[in-house]
Amino acid sequence: MPIARHLHLNLRQARALWRPIQSVAVAFFTALMVWPTAHALEVVFEPVAPDVYAYVGDTEGRTYDNEALNANLGLVITPAGALLIDSGATFQSARKIAQAARRVTQQPIRWVINTGGRDHRWLGNGYFKAQGAEIMAHANGEADMRTRGPQQLRANAPVLRDKQHGTEVVLPTRWLTAPDTRLDLGGVEVQVVHRQGGHSPGDSMVWLPQTGVVFTGDVVYVDRILGMNPVSKTKAWLQSFEALEALNPKVVVPGHGRVTTLAQAQRDTGQLLKALRTHMGQAVEAGTDLNTAVQSFDGTPFQHLKHVDVWLPQLANHTYLEMERE
Template identity: 70%
Template sequence: MQKLNRIPLSIAALLAFFSFNVFAVEISFKPIAPNVYAYVGDTEGRTYENEALNANIGLVVTPNGAVLIDSGASFQGAKQIADAVKKVTPQAIKWVINTGGQDHRWLGNGYFKANGAEIMAHANAEADMKARGAEQMQANAPVLKDKMKGTEVVLPTRWLKDADTQLELGGVTITVVHRNGGHTPGDSMVWLPQSGVVFTGDVVYVDRILGLHPVSLTKTWLQSFAALEALQPKILVPGHGSVTTLAQAQKDTGNLLKALRAHMGKAVEAGTDISAAFKAFDATPFKHLKHVDTWLPQLASRTYLEMERE
């Protein structure tokens, strides 16, 4: 015990600092194009330290206000996002665009609505948000604990109805692209044609394997991916993983969806049982993705069951 007391004060302070801060996640926006920024979230699971924000957030700055792409998983997390925006621009957040119905896309809406932002999402997200909002809150409560304070289910204030909705703010064109979802029914992409940047929301995962839920549909997901390919973006901000290219998005998301549907479709037609179908699936091209061994069985089974229903 006496030896511990001889640790120099500066070292002791440093150790104390890291014991409290080494695992904290700082939300900060990095420039990816003129007046366009991204926060790249954790590719692991939701934790107290990462604010359950294991997803990417976008920011577009215009002369007439800022546009935030997704609002985070909680009121407190949204406040941290807003503080990070203030470090980039003095412009107020005028619009928030929710790219889908997953918790970290919209459960921070309450903070931004209280601060005067208009919140938008595609109308196909409405039923999903209403159905799963309380469930998502319940799931995040034991993870975020006190950080859930102030969080409520707050729906968008403006529902977009078209497949392509063109918006304009401060001379910046923003197109919200929707093709009946995929990961969730309301999944949309935010396209900035002037800069060639697209924020894909959960249409694209890179670096880690994609996720499928009971509300997910691989068929419409591929339709969304086809719309992405038609855009031919210069810079692609996925829903999860590092800022990337269309080619990498194809490798990590598009090819996996196509492979799952092709393989499981043949298995269903042949009457192969679900277990044997999964064992026969060649996952070699996707072994570089995080969590592939853990989550691939679920992806295979959900795809098989979806194709049985088609």
């Protein structure tokens, strides 16, 4: 039967052909399965002073791999427990943060401070609340957190996919109301400094006078250009920045970028905010239109900052419109 014989040969040929394809395919899918682990987020707390640690996150945008933990965190160890500064953007990354803390201390995380309303400052709260931690933030950020919490979860969903599973909007358990709140945590003095926010309405800094370390949250960005969103206010932001300068910190742990000095914080954040407000204030005063004002802003001193090309025109635009309303 020539047809059957022909078919039989073809099947044999096909099988012989398939074998190498199959092994390539197996190798390819194995690589795909291994790939996420190879690029998985690793949280490591680095020492910045005795019993004070920082995690320095990615300075890129949010990705599946960085789990939206593209920001810095802090950890302060006391004899009565550990204080975590910012809880990350998801329930799952919060668990990784807790595991990283356990690698440097036996103390459980008893307190969390959320330094602002952006996702990576607080959307990991659910994990720490379930562990019994007290979660603090400034009351001026409450409305923003309530409004933007669900929005940020929706915005992150297509990026984080399964890595966002288990994450819910969990508000702080204690609202701070003063511009300066002094806490005694296991004998360590911790001050929460709030000057009406800036990047977000609840922005606060955590100041440790005994070691001279400050965790600025989104008040300071170094290495990469600062970000603004519709709730950002440059006027309040500069007031927050001036409060930082008044502390005269030895070590600045910024919200984004490497652990640094006040001088770099001034160069990369303070000077940019001042330059934007000076230029746009004059433009609004003189009746210069928005486009001319944005295009005539001199961004030369800030060209070293990552993402400057994308962000600077938006910051200029935002500042003009804000100052027009002031």
